[in-house]
Amino acid sequence: MDIKAGLLNGDKRACARLISLIENEDAQAVELLKELYSMTGNARVIGITGPPGAGKSTVTDKLAKLLRKRNKKVGIIAVDPTSPFTGGAILGDRVRMSDLNTDPGVFIRSMGTRGALGGLSKAANAAVKVLDIFGMDYIFIETVGVGQSEVDIVKLADTVVMVMVPGLGDDIQAIKAGIMEIGDVFAVNKSDRDGAERTATEIEVMLDFNRGAAYRPPVVNIIAKDNNNIDKLMEAIDDHYEYMQNSGNYKIRKRNSLKTEIIDIFKYNVVKSIEQKSENTNIIDQLVELALDKSIDPYTAALRLLKELRSTES
């Protein structure tokens, strides 16, 4: 398969193949991505996150369908970092509605840690680039969970939609406090349920803490499964994007996420480098054994690795 030609001619299989190759650290695939890097930057990237059970995939599906009616091409990357062992992406595969899958203007990809050799955040970043080059107008990154790695992934987005839901447990207070600052738009899903008003109020109260900010994230009540207020949610997303553009914050966010990306790839390269070196010298395992019997501490061991890396020929 000529992946480059396929990708530029709208062949979904080429798109899927390239993402798989990049996940597997295929050198030629990474070269292709480098070559086509200048074609990126046209898609709008929307992050969808929130606690388990909030209905994130339904929200994504409904937003995607709305955009399809506007003749926009839509990419969806469903990221499931919860499983470092089974590789995640189980949920995404299972519940993703099939009617979107057969739409030629929609590309859907589930990603877990299993496929992503170089780390999920790095792979998700690359997948966004591939879909961008592929000509998608909008790219959704949807993550299950609310931990640090999910936050890292969703930070790739131009706009982050935080999907909340009434009636979550006690821990939700802590989660809310944590994720509040990454949400650009809040959606209270299943807003016909008891407690929806309270949930919305709680979010507003938290947003009040940041009252002085130039931009205040809107809170939109939706019922995603009934397509209720999905257009209002999209409007809020568009408003945020416009604000970002006009205020100059868009460029700042892009700069920060690019910096994070470069450092992440750098860290990955560095570890790969020392691991390659260690294939001959066995230095990593030697240091681990020394630390295991306490003749060296882990801090000193790490410094030795850095020294070893620097002594390596480039």
Place this chain on the structure above:
Amino acid sequence: MDIKAGLLNGDKRACARLISLIENEDAQAVELLKELYSMTGNARVIGITGPPGAGKSTVTDKLAKLLRKRNKKVGIIAVDPTSPFTGGAILGDRVRMSDLNTDPGVFIRSMGTRGALGGLSKAANAAVKVLDIFGMDYIFIETVGVGQSEVDIVKLADTVVMVMVPGLGDDIQAIKAGIMEIGDVFAVNKSDRDGAERTATEIEVMLDFNRGAAYRPPVVNIIAKDNNNIDKLMEAIDDHYEYMQNSGNYKIRKRNSLKTEIIDIFKYNVVKSIEQKSENTNIIDQLVELALDKSIDPYTAALRLLKELRSTES
């Protein structure tokens, strides 16, 4: 304050101070930890994790109280990685029961990302060492959430207790699939609630997939708030520890976690190194600007950083 003397003489304030200093990358504190590293390895480390609302802190508290009755000294590290901005650790501070706090044989610490300059997993690892040196017999690491970073933290533990609860949403299937493999012992909390039996069955079904394994994690029904079956849970934890010791898996796990720790510190040092270099040369920002206007791709930018690092004097 003479931290070393305080630490070795059971002064909780010295213990707390050392953890804070290490979080802040204080060089002398890290030196002290290096010096006392050979005193570590005596405490048993128990990870408590599970989805939001499962009652993890109640489970930890009840287990801690049980161990106190057995005259064991107990350290509790409540990690909240959900908030990269506010720093997390809000929940831990708020709900932690105060009667444990006043017990001289108990040391409790909440940690969030705010304090942890070098990353939460690295800081939690250091805090475990401090409590180990401090003479705690048992150290609990409790994490809110079920993402990748939580998994990384909980992997420090000798035994990981996965606290589940009936009646969670749809996403829980995916989470279960993901976390199943890190759970050494499963606790179904609030087991008097509707659906508890179903939850236990679901866990057993998942465990069946791994039927051939030498060790099958037990599923214990508990009602933590009523102290119901907490002794049975502790027994299951002890059984797992014994199995790990006898099978030789304990050493394998320690080796793996030590390797991860050394690589993590190494990665941190490497990034710090290139950032220091960049203070003079401004190379990171320069590369970001080049990538921003697409005259360079992020992969090439990262390679340049590696080259720069290698050219740096040690």
